[in-house]
Amino acid sequence: MDSGALLDLLGNENRRRILRLLARKPCYVTEISEYLGVSPKAVIDHLRRLEEAGLVESRTDEKRRKYFNIARNLRLEVTVSRHGFGAKSAYPASRDLDLTRCHHLSIDGVTAGNTDVDADVDGDGDPEAAVASLADDLAELENLERELSLAQRWVQGRLADVRDDLAETIEADDHEGLYAEVVAAVADGADGIETLSRRVDAPADVVEHALNDLHDRGILEPDDEGGWSVTGSA
């Protein structure tokens, strides 16, 4: 979708709070309304706009209650500089993307872009050669920027896949994804109840219960320093 329209949508604190809430679990209008302290009418209006933009979708469960969830993965990048204001949005790249075709994306590429950028900008030599050298650097950096952006979209798509797989493997439907989130946070290096509680946005006692349950199931194990790690993980 158009990045301007997306910025208009995201430029509202309540809509951002709705997205944050739905990313945790699918919700009914009244749940969202109570959580936000905003009237159901206003919530319905926000949801309609998010739905029209394809960010949110709704389903009706067996009790005929309509709940809303995040419809798709999306990425938005905005850059502001003296040389331009740019916003671009994109869906995650396909998992089949062949990143080896990104010729510029490597440590070598990055540091190559760093050489002789300052060649003769003092103007005490050949200005045409300085312009040519700067133009080469610019083209190189712009290619690198495009490839980094593509790589990030690929990573975002893969992250969503792995988190889906994790939630499926842990089979924690009744915990609304919290168990998978706890395992993901532990895998990402978070240990200690306080850090985990902040990361997964749940009370400490709930996190402690999840940790003990996941320990009983052999998925997590405590380490010597009061932290946790994933059993058998590198």
Next chain:
Amino acid sequence: MDSGALLDLLGNENRRRILRLLARKPCYVTEISEYLGVSPKAVIDHLRRLEEAGLVESRTDEKRRKYFNIARNLRLEVTVSRHGFGAKSAYPASRDLDLTRCHHLSIDGVTAGNTDVDADVDGDGDPEAAVASLADDLAELENLERELSLAQRWVQGRLADVRDDLAETIEADDHEGLYAEVVAAVADGADGIETLSRRVDAPADVVEHALNDLHDRGILEPDDEGGWSVTGSA
């Protein structure tokens, strides 16, 4: 700055248009007001908010006229997925950043993250081993995401530096940066007046004049197919 506050600022079409305009050249309030078709009072209000956020700054020239320009480079990344809504903003990384310390940032790192992600998610084997494998993949992808983000901030900072150097080398103060933009667009592969005119957002005759002038100065040269290239560039 806080990414929520930044999204609030950017979630307004007129403020985005002001940023886009100021990225082309510093402007007075009346210029902005006429360009946008918005009252000076409203423009002043938008500028005040952008100034408070540190995105825009003002200077007073020798005629005591106050003009506004982009104050700094900034980058904002927003991701929306079933597993989270995240927004982070950052200033470009220092040019001295040692990217060789980014262990995950390479083609090898990217493709390594792609192996055995699907190990045993069907649950027909050892679920603990599957969770451990997925947890490793997740940690790897999250490291990669952080390093890609850092690399992009570095690239953005370098791009701004090179564009500054280019503008300085071409010494095109009287052309308000248009010449440097034209050279940058040619360096990035744009050729043909129409494409260039769109890229630098200037009328075709203005671009044609700039091309001819840059040709006279030995900076650009026409190729056989009606396009242009930077003299001596790779």
